[in-house]
Amino acid sequence: MRTFHAAFVRCLAWALPATALSCAAVVATSFATHSIGPWLHAAAFLPIAASCFAATAFWPLFATDGDAREWVRRATRRPFHGLHHAALGSLCASALCMLALAIAAAPFVPTPRAHHAAQPIGRPILDDAQTQLSFEVGAACKELRLRPIAMLPHGELAPARVDVAADGTRITNEPISFDGTRQLVVLPLDGRRVQRIELRLVRGTIPLLFDQHAAVVVSPDTESSLLGCAMALLVMLVPACAALALAMATGAIAALPVQQALVLTALLVQTAGQAGPADAALTLCARGHWLPTEGLLPSISASLLVTAGFVLAAMLTKKAAQP
């Protein structure tokens, strides 16, 4: 517990200035550019990286080149010799910094709303053979977002013209025209509950394919911006977990500069490299999506599974390194 406390304080001491800098940068750039855009990603990365660096520099068993390494190894219990407490301290410090950043960023994030993908009934294609397509909704709708895939035209190119109806009532005065793939059409609705959306191909030669996210319904209910922002920023702890677990696994074989390079690389791959849930969570938050409805759980679980693998490897390497 003392290791946890000491690591927490040390990591907080490193991460707090980074958090202050990040908060200032987010506020300034959001004011200047009228959008939180990619700045939230950079602002979240800085304190996380600082905290992970602090943990690896603080606890001697994260690297092979510390003077106190052998002494600490003898004085602490197996299997991790305090590494897990140090990592946990770092994660708690990071969590605290992320919450502070959430408070600073929340006023600049669009109000989150739940986005639900509407499920097509039957073959999800509008073409000459199937001119009508229905979607099961069963929820209140503020707007309907259509973004189908336009396939190769049958015969001479003529944009697909589509009529849209909600529960049998037309919601478009004139048919909507689709002539490009993933062309976005936003249909404002009055927030009433809709059971079914019906699309009817009026004319045109371009077949439209409505895949999983081609028809999205936006809820009229707004959620808390602060909560949405906090959830997105706390997802940043997932890459930090994996990076620290990797550092634990390689602690017996690598010196501190190598360890820190590994941690940085692991964080970059999982954030800027999009190999994990963090980048998607922050992007969705910046676009005004409500995270619990976005299906990020599989991605988070996969990252945590990788983390568990690294922790297992850490146990094995520590065991092998016993004299």
Add this chain to the structure above:
Amino acid sequence: MRRILLAALLCAWVAGAIAFGSMDHALRAPRDLVRPVALPFLWRSLADAAERSDPAEAYQCAQRLLAATPGWADGHAVFAFRYALLGGATVLDPDARAIAAKDRLLVALAVMEDARASCGPKEAALLADMAWLVELAVRNEPGIAPLLDPDPAILADRLLAEAESHGGGRMVREKRLYDVPRLCAALLRAGDRRSALALLDEAAARCAQSGIEELAGEWRATLLATRTLLSGEGPANPTLRDQQKADPRLEALAPFLR
């Protein structure tokens, strides 16, 4: 000690760059260093925004990409055209649609205007693209014409005139002279008959000086005939009037040819 020395060196370099050049000079080297690292991420965020978000966010991503690639006039034109002409994702009633289209056009023109300084020798091409954008936006959404001040034809001509003064080539000169009827119609709509006639005189003179056979001959004669009809000088000539009204290049002037 080494860190202090490095920090002092950095400060001296920045101060020197600002003293002998500008802030842009000071930032050029770090920007050049960061660019290769940042570009793949900027492209990816643009692709992601284009595929999953709305056109406004895609245009913001495009602007960040363009900020990292100064001097890319074609890029500015492509992304501005895409935003201004195809950015109307929301289905609105005609009035609201026209207002939204006008807002998008003005944003795109402002961004392109801002980019002019970084485009160097391609500035004239960017200005010509801006003129094209105004025309295409009006053609795409005719409702924005009354919302624009000055009239779209006048705005486009100003941009082309600036392109010409910045070394725009024969294409810009020709386009400007062929666009005279629309500019003339805009002036007539505004009740400025004298300027419209002066414009036709000037255009005829410029056609004669252009050294392009088609402009100096047939097009100049057409413009002079139009001037005669508009000024009301000389006897009425119904044949000429019908001939002029039938000319698709003079379509904008048809309501004024009496």
